[in-house]
Amino acid sequence: MSTSTPFVIEVNELTKHFGSKCALDKVSFTIDQGHTIALVGPNGAGKTTLFSILCGFLRADSGAVRVLGQTPGDSSLFGVLSALPQDAQLDPRFSVGKQLTFYGQLQGLSRVQAQQETARVLEQVDLSNQINAKASELSHGMRKRICIAQALIGKPRIVLLDEATAGLDPINAKAIRTLVADLSKDITFILSSHDLSELERLCDTVLYLEKGELTSHQRYAQNGSDIAFLTLQVKQPDSQMQSHIAQLAGVKQVRQSQPDEFVIEYDAHQNALDIALLELCHHHGWVYKQLINGNTLENQLFATP
Incomplete structure (x- = not known):
C-alpha cells in the first residue's frame, strides 16, 4: 500500500448525480490521521452518498478520491476501511459469536483468528458475556454495540459510523461515545449524526453538507488568533x-x-x-x-x- 500521501482521505472536486439531482457538488476536503470527523447535514444532503463513494460502493461522476493513497474499493483497503450503516442488522437466527466469526472469515481470517477477533471486539464493546446469545434476545442498544463490534473486526484504520447512537437509551449511547473516544488514538472515525452535542464532544473537525455542497469547520474555529x-x-x-x-x-x-x-x-x-x-x-x-x-x-x- 502506498504511504506517500500524508492524508488518510483526500477528496477533490467530487461530483455525483442521480438523474437530474446533484447529490454531491464539487466536494473537496482532506482528513489527517488521528482526527475524529463529524459529517453533518440535513436529510438528503449527500452524507450517505459520500460514505458510499468512500467505501467504493458507488462511483463518482467526476473528481478524485484517495483513501490511504488508494482508490476506493481497492483490494488493499479490504479490512482497513470499515463502515456501519444506520440500519445495519444482525441475523436473529444465529448467535452473536457465530455471526462475528463468519464476518471475520469473510475478511480472510482463519476460523481460529476470526474467533479470537470475535472475543477481542466483544470485549471492546463490553459484551463478552453475550457471545452465545442470539440477536433476537438482545436489546436494541446491545444489538447496535454488537454491530459496532463487527465494524472493528480486523483492526481497521478508518471507521465510518452512520447515526451510531440514534434511538439508543442514555447508557448505551454513552458506552458508544466512550468507545469511540478510547479508540480514536488508533482509528480515524467519521461520524454522521444529527446530535450536534454528541459530535461536539467527540470530534475536532466538522464537514457540513447541504444540498450536496460542503463547508469545512474546525471545532471552536476562531475568526483570528486574538x-x-x-x-x-x-x-x-x-x-x-x-x-x-x-x-x-x-x-x-x-x-x-x-x-x-x-x-x-x-x-x-x-x-x-x-x-x-x-x-x-x-x-x-x-x-x-x-x-x-x-x-x-x-x-x-x-x-x-
Whole structure:
C-alpha cells in the first residue's frame, strides 16, 4: 500500500448525480490521521452518498478520491476501511459469536483468528458475556454495540459510523461515545449524526453538507488568533442583559443566539472575562445555567448573520 500521501482521505472536486439531482457538488476536503470527523447535514444532503463513494460502493461522476493513497474499493483497503450503516442488522437466527466469526472469515481470517477477533471486539464493546446469545434476545442498544463490534473486526484504520447512537437509551449511547473516544488514538472515525452535542464532544473537525455542497469547520474555529468566545446560558434573561454584557472590558460583540443563550466574542488577551461575567450575573441577580468556554457547534453552523 502506498504511504506517500500524508492524508488518510483526500477528496477533490467530487461530483455525483442521480438523474437530474446533484447529490454531491464539487466536494473537496482532506482528513489527517488521528482526527475524529463529524459529517453533518440535513436529510438528503449527500452524507450517505459520500460514505458510499468512500467505501467504493458507488462511483463518482467526476473528481478524485484517495483513501490511504488508494482508490476506493481497492483490494488493499479490504479490512482497513470499515463502515456501519444506520440500519445495519444482525441475523436473529444465529448467535452473536457465530455471526462475528463468519464476518471475520469473510475478511480472510482463519476460523481460529476470526474467533479470537470475535472475543477481542466483544470485549471492546463490553459484551463478552453475550457471545452465545442470539440477536433476537438482545436489546436494541446491545444489538447496535454488537454491530459496532463487527465494524472493528480486523483492526481497521478508518471507521465510518452512520447515526451510531440514534434511538439508543442514555447508557448505551454513552458506552458508544466512550468507545469511540478510547479508540480514536488508533482509528480515524467519521461520524454522521444529527446530535450536534454528541459530535461536539467527540470530534475536532466538522464537514457540513447541504444540498450536496460542503463547508469545512474546525471545532471552536476562531475568526483570528486574538478572538475567543464564551457562551452563557441563563434563566429568564431581561431586556438589558445583552447591553450590560457588551460593556465588559474586552467584549467585542454579544449575540443572543437563543432566548436563553448569549454568544460573547471577546479579546483573547482579556484575562478572567469569565469571572467578570459571573460577577455581573450575581450583581444583577441573573441565574445562569451554564457558561461554556467557546462557541457551540450549533451556533457555528447555524448562526444568523
